[in-house]
Amino acid sequence: YRDEPHHWGRLYDECPMVKTIINQLMADSEAIEADVRRLVSQSKRG
Secondary structure (H helix, E strand, C coil): CCCHHHHHHHHHHHCHHHHHHHHHHHHHHHHHHHHHHHHHHHHHHC
């Protein structure tokens, strides 16, 4: 587990697309989380 950050760094260097994909996944998960929060608050009100 200690090698993890270095491993990811090397992966980024070899394949910049990986960084793009991970950034996209993070953005997507934030959007999904916002949607879930909105649904939960709606269901509590309803």
